[in-house]
Each structure stands twice: as structure tokens, then as C-alpha cells.
Amino acid sequence: MSPSASSRARPRKSFVCGGCGAEFGTWYGRCPKCAEFGTLAEAAPAATAAVGLRASGAGTTPARPARRLTDISEAEVGPRVGTGLAEFDRVLGGGLVTGQVLLLSGEPGAGKSTLLLTTADAVARATGRPVLYVSGEESVHQIATRARRIGATHEQVYLADGNDLAQAIGHLDALGPDVALMILDSVQTVASADVEGRAGGVAQVMEVASTLTRLAKARGIAVCLVGQVTKESTVAGPRALEHVVDTTLSLDGDRQTPLRLLRAVKNRFGPADEVACFEQTDAGMVEVPDPSSLFRGVRDEPVAGTCITVTVEGRRPLLAEMQALVSPSGTPNPRRGVSGLDSARVAMLIAVTERIAGLRLADKDVYAATVGGMRSSDPASDLAICLAIASAATGKPLPLDVAAIGEVSLSGDIRRVTMAGQRIAEAARLGHGRILVPAGTREAVRDLRLGAVPAHVVEVSTIHQALTALDASPRPRPVRQPDDH
Known part of the structure; x- marks a missing residue:
């Protein structure tokens, strides 16, 4: 040669x-x-075995021949399996699919292990079938201590520890073919003897994920892999790991607050933009079916510098309170403080509000924040931020029943936003009778009557029109408004 x-x-x-x-x-x-x-x-x-095949153009006889799409019935796929947690099922699109492989990522301390223990207990109670929880980071005694603390004590939940993939599969074999769910915490801590390299390396992570994926498809078992994250909050390891699995979930939340948001980043069997809300407590992860109350203040009298808006997390509308504080500055360079919002966008909105509303903010400290530790990057909250800043600068509080929805441009114009109907419906459901929206929105929500107060949709084209509409509104809040504006 x-x-x-x-x-x-x-x-x-x-x-x-x-x-x-x-x-x-x-x-x-x-x-x-x-x-x-x-x-x-x-x-x-x-x-390199395929080199000769490519040269000769030959192939091998497949174990299962290709089938017509029309010959495959939905009964062969199997029904979805409910996890027993309505919020978790919401993110998955209705429950677990037979043979589905999930990847759950999140920062340390976000509550991934607690959420999965709660899910394991709920799946065992809902199906009556075994659920296997394998940990490569903790011993079975440590996991059992946490499980008892949060009440996840169903007899069909089985715990195992170890860092060898073959042993993990052996535990699965010992439970038989009726396993409803297998959880591996985490994929970076388990290694296979068939591949060289340390646990957590690229080759090992891909081998473990690929092997469990093939196993899940062949046996019809749902598998959930826990993935560690990097400093950039991305899944550690090769990006191909996210392509191997069927569903990628992300658990986010501020450590200073108990709220946790479970997002579907990728989902082959459901919507990829859905969000579920949980609250981390001493009793484990508790579902929050109506999280809007967590992000807005509760008061009897209006306060200057606050305005309600409706943001969208995934496909879920959430009420949020935007707050602003404007005070005289004692330094040559006034401060601009932001919490829960994008600092660059808030700086732009301060400049737009100063020019359109005729306010002098260059010599004042301006602070903008959300309530409840919420993080918002939704452009639909622009109008509420501008109104909160103007209210704080003038000392005039906005009526309690007012909600503002709209994106603000550099010219001061208010642009339409997505899911306007769902946003208005959520604001009306929680009792906000006057809702400021961009021009042209009313046609999409005609004859809307939801909530404790009939929704009175007020269309505005600019920030100046929004401020004028609020100046002309009576105070305190009216109980009822006419429908034709």
C-alpha cells in the first residue's frame, strides 16, 4: 500500500x-x-466502514422496511401520558409521548432535581407504573431525604446512583418493560465504557445521550436527561446534544425569588414557546396556575410612577407592573438604574419620554424596575414604562384600572404588538376597565367583554395621545365606562 x-x-x-x-x-x-x-x-x-459502501454503491437490507405515511395509524404512536402536573403537561403539549427524550437544563440551584422528583412522584401516582431516578451526583440516601421533605414518597419511584451507563441500563432492565419514565441526573456525570474520555467530555456526552435515545425509541420509555449549563446559561457540551433529544426544556428563575419558569425551547411534539410557572417552596415545586398576581402590586390608592402592562411569556399573557422613580440628582452625571428590564431600551424610552412629554430629566436620577423579580424584554411594555416615567416625573398617579400595551418607537409612535387579543383579555379578566392600545387594535378585539369590568379599549397613536387621554380621565378610577369610545 x-x-x-x-x-x-x-x-x-x-x-x-x-x-x-x-x-x-x-x-x-x-x-x-x-x-x-x-x-x-x-x-x-x-x-470508516461506510467508505466501501459509498464506493461500491451497495447497501444493506434494513431490519424494518420503509412504510407509507398513510399506513401508520395514530394508535401505533400511542396516547400521551399525563405527568400529573398540569403546568408540566402544558409545556410538553399535553403530556409525555411514548419514547420521548427530554433535556432539562438550568443554573445550579434553580430546582431541577426538586422539579424532577416532584414529576417522578406525580407520574408514578398518575400511571401506577415504575419511575426510575438515576443520579450521578448524589447518593440514594441524599435523594431520599429530599424526596421525603417534599412529599415525593410514592412506592413506584425507584432511586439509584452511579456513574456507569451500563449500570443505569441494568437498573432499567431489572424493573421490566413497564417503566413509565427514566430520569438521569445528569448526563454530564455518566460515562460509557465503550468510549474513551472523561465523563462530561464531548464523546461521552454524545454516547450516553445517543444510547439512551435509541433505548427510549426501541422500548417506548420516556427518558428525561438533566443537562448542566455553562456561564453563558447554555447547555454544557456539544450543541448536537440538543439535536439528539426530542424536547429541550429550560428552568429559569431569580435566586432571590421563589418563582421558576419552565420554558420549552424545542419540542417535536408540541409548541416550542410554551411556559409553565412554579414556585419553589419547602414542600417542593408548587404549580402556579395564575402567576399574574405575583408580578403586580396590590394597593387601594394609586401611586405615582407605576403602570400596569401585559407581557407574554411563551404563549401565556402575564400582568406586570412597571415602576419608575425620578428624583433630583446631586451629581454631575445623573444615575440611570434598571432592575428586571433591558438597560439600553430603558435609556431610549427615557429619552423619548423626555422629548415627547416635554419633561426635563437630564438633571435627574431615573430608576425603572419590575415587581416580584420579573424579567421582561417584551417590547409591549414600552408604553407602560414611558407612562410610569412621566407619572413619576410629574407626581401624578395613573388610575388603578388603567393598563397600557404597546411598543414605542424613537419618534414617539406606538406600534402594534403580537397577541393583542390575549393581552387585552387578561387585563380585562383581572379588572382593568381602561386599556391603552396601539391604533388599529380594536378591530381585532371587537365586542370584548371579559373580567369584572367591561373592557374599554382606548386606541392611541403616540405617547402624547396616551398622556392626553389619561389627563382627561376622571380620578379615582371609574366603576364602569361606556363601550363606544
Whole structure:
């Protein structure tokens, strides 16, 4: 064999970064892409058995021949299995699908293990079938202590620990084919003896995920993998890990508040933008079916510098209170403080409000924040932020029954937003009788009558029109408003 042929037959080495997934031909101590140290590891060599097949054009007889799409009935897929948690089922699109593989990620301390223990207990109670929880980070005694604390004590929940993939599959085999759900916490702590490399490396993570995915599809068992996250709040390991699984979930939340939001980032069997709300308590994860009350203040009298808006998390409308404080500055450079909002966008809204409303804010400290630790990047809250700033600067409180929805441009115009009907319906359901919306929105929500007070939709085109409409409104809040505006 010639030297050239020998070099072609030898697979080329490649190194993959465990932080960002970038691939390089040589090893570096520091990844050139993400600048992280010690994250490059040698990738498993690609299989070369298919080279001869490509050259000859030959193939192998498949174990199962291809079938017509019309010949596959829905009964073969099987019905969804409810988890026993309405909020979790909401994110999944109605429950677990047979053979579905989920990837749950979240920052340390977000409550991933607590949520999955609660889910394991709920699935066991709802189905009466075994649920296997395998941990590579804690012992069974530690898991059992937490399970008893949160009340997840169903007899069909089985706990196991270990870092070997073969042992985890052995636990699954021992429980028989009737297992409803398998949870692996976490995929970065388990390794396979068939692949070289440390646990958590690119090759090991992909081998563990691929093996469990094939197992889930072959046996019809739902599998949930827990994924660690990097400093950038992305799933650690190769990005291909997210492509292997069917559903990718993210558990977010501020450590200073008990609220946790479970988001569906990817979902092959349901909506990919759904959000579920949980509250982390001493008794575990508790569902929050109506989270709007957590993000708004409760008061009997209006206060200057506050305005209610309706944001959308996934496909769920949530009421949120935008607050602003304007005070004289004692420094040459006034401060601009932001909490729960995008600082660059708030700075723009301060400038727009100052110009359109004719206010002098250049020599004043301006602070803007949300209530309840909520983080909002929804442009529909722009109008509420501008009105809160104007209210704080003038000392005039807005009526309690007013809600403002709309995106604000640099010219001071108010633009229409998505899901306007759902936003208005949520505001009306919670008793807000006057809702400021962009021009042209009323046609989409004609004859809307929801909530304790009939919804009175007021269309405004600019911030100036919104301020004028509020100045002309009576105070305190009216109990009822006519429908034709």
C-alpha cells in the first residue's frame, strides 16, 4: 500500500470544545472561539466502514422496511401520558409521548432535581407504573431525604446512583418493560465504557445521550436527561446534544425569588414557546396556575410612577407592573438604574419620554424596575414604562384600572404588538376597565367583554395621545365606562 493510500485510510484527529462545541484540527490549551481554558478534548474517530459502501454503491437490507405515511395509524404512536402536573403537561403539549427524550437544563440551584422528583412522584401516582431516578451526583440516601421533605414518597419511584451507563441500563432492565419514565441526573456525570474520555467530555456526552435515545425509541420509555449549563446559561457540551433529544426544556428563575419558569425551547411534539410557572417552596415545586398576581402590586390608592402592562411569556399573557422613580440628582452625571428590564431600551424610552412629554430629566436620577423579580424584554411594555416615567416625573398617579400595551418607537409612535387579543383579555379578566392600545387594535378585539369590568379599549397613536387621554380621565378610577369610545 502506498504512503498516500495509508494516509487516506487513517482517520484524521479532531478536537472539540466542551464549552461551545467548536471543532479544530489541532489541540489548544485555550479554545480560540469561546476563550475557555482546558475545554478541548479529542473527538471519537468517525466510522470508516461506510467508505466501501459509498464506493461500491451497495447497501444493506434494513431490519424494518420503509412504510407509507398513510399506513401508520395514530394508535401505533400511542396516547400521551399525563405527568400529573398540569403546568408540566402544558409545556410538553399535553403530556409525555411514548419514547420521548427530554433535556432539562438550568443554573445550579434553580430546582431541577426538586422539579424532577416532584414529576417522578406525580407520574408514578398518575400511571401506577415504575419511575426510575438515576443520579450521578448524589447518593440514594441524599435523594431520599429530599424526596421525603417534599412529599415525593410514592412506592413506584425507584432511586439509584452511579456513574456507569451500563449500570443505569441494568437498573432499567431489572424493573421490566413497564417503566413509565427514566430520569438521569445528569448526563454530564455518566460515562460509557465503550468510549474513551472523561465523563462530561464531548464523546461521552454524545454516547450516553445517543444510547439512551435509541433505548427510549426501541422500548417506548420516556427518558428525561438533566443537562448542566455553562456561564453563558447554555447547555454544557456539544450543541448536537440538543439535536439528539426530542424536547429541550429550560428552568429559569431569580435566586432571590421563589418563582421558576419552565420554558420549552424545542419540542417535536408540541409548541416550542410554551411556559409553565412554579414556585419553589419547602414542600417542593408548587404549580402556579395564575402567576399574574405575583408580578403586580396590590394597593387601594394609586401611586405615582407605576403602570400596569401585559407581557407574554411563551404563549401565556402575564400582568406586570412597571415602576419608575425620578428624583433630583446631586451629581454631575445623573444615575440611570434598571432592575428586571433591558438597560439600553430603558435609556431610549427615557429619552423619548423626555422629548415627547416635554419633561426635563437630564438633571435627574431615573430608576425603572419590575415587581416580584420579573424579567421582561417584551417590547409591549414600552408604553407602560414611558407612562410610569412621566407619572413619576410629574407626581401624578395613573388610575388603578388603567393598563397600557404597546411598543414605542424613537419618534414617539406606538406600534402594534403580537397577541393583542390575549393581552387585552387578561387585563380585562383581572379588572382593568381602561386599556391603552396601539391604533388599529380594536378591530381585532371587537365586542370584548371579559373580567369584572367591561373592557374599554382606548386606541392611541403616540405617547402624547396616551398622556392626553389619561389627563382627561376622571380620578379615582371609574366603576364602569361606556363601550363606544
